[in-house]
Amino acid sequence: MAEEKKQEGCPSEGCAGCSHASTCTSQMKDFRKPANPYSAVRKVIGVISGKGGVGKSMVTASLARMMIEKGYTAGILDADITGPSIPKMYGIHEQALGNEEGMLPCVAKDGTKIMSVNLLLEKEDTPVIWRGPIIAGVVTQFWTDVMWGDVDYLFVDMPPGTGDVPLTVFQSLPVDGVVIVTSPQDLVSMIVKKAYHMAKDMDIPVLGIVENFSYLKCPDCGRKIEVFGKSRIGEIAKELDIPVLGRIPIDPKLTEAVDGEAFDQVKNVYLDDAAKVLEV
């Protein structure tokens, strides 16, 4: 369906009935794909970062955990096709099942529904060596061909950067908003702004920013040590006019939960403000 974008000279009644409607370039194309008929997803939230290794997957899973703790249903669409880490965080090593109607997501112990390329590979350590368009196609299929069932919040763990996959997700899925994840040293660059502007240019609301690896709390005296330098998150958030959704310290309990494949037990207490924004 084409979205109407009225311009000067357009008839007041809109495109319907206009003799130029079929050739008019002022109509914006809508590339959104339909969800699988067995999906009832209420909100789609993208989790993005300007660069890799800032803890984006950890934040994605923490957001899902938080909404589950609040009594919602949640799913994670792992769009990080070449570096999928979500299933392992939950100790899921089986293959996803499917039938002629579509694929079924795997379900973690806490009820989080998960779809990832690692759940489709015969051996999970097989590398995915696919070109961009194939990867983007697989991500789209995770929306059109996966029977998500009832999901209040579907979090999309994006690969880092502003490449093919975020572009495809923003165009093909009905994304309600994005959360940007960054780390203190990342903030000093323009990388966060690139992620922000990409979402903005595609009319996707930016819900806020999460700073990970913000500080380390000394186990003896409790002093906060800013390992990666002084946080500038407040400044950047103000400049971009978006809320700060949380500052997550370097917390060995989070590393243990990821390495121990027990993320279904994590309570990330640093993201309370994010929940408030997601619930609006």
Ligand SMILES: Nc1ncnc2c1ncn2[C@@H]1O[C@H](COP(=O)(O)OP(=O)(O)OP(=O)(O)O)[C@@H](O)[C@H]1O
């Ligand atoms: N706040 C934290 N405290 C302790 N460990 C953390 C924290 N955040 C992330 N980690 C650890 O850092 C590693 C990288 O995190 P994660 O996989 O979430 O990053 P990513 O940004 O998704 O990476 P990629 O860019 O490769 O997709 C993981 O081992 C994770 O357990």
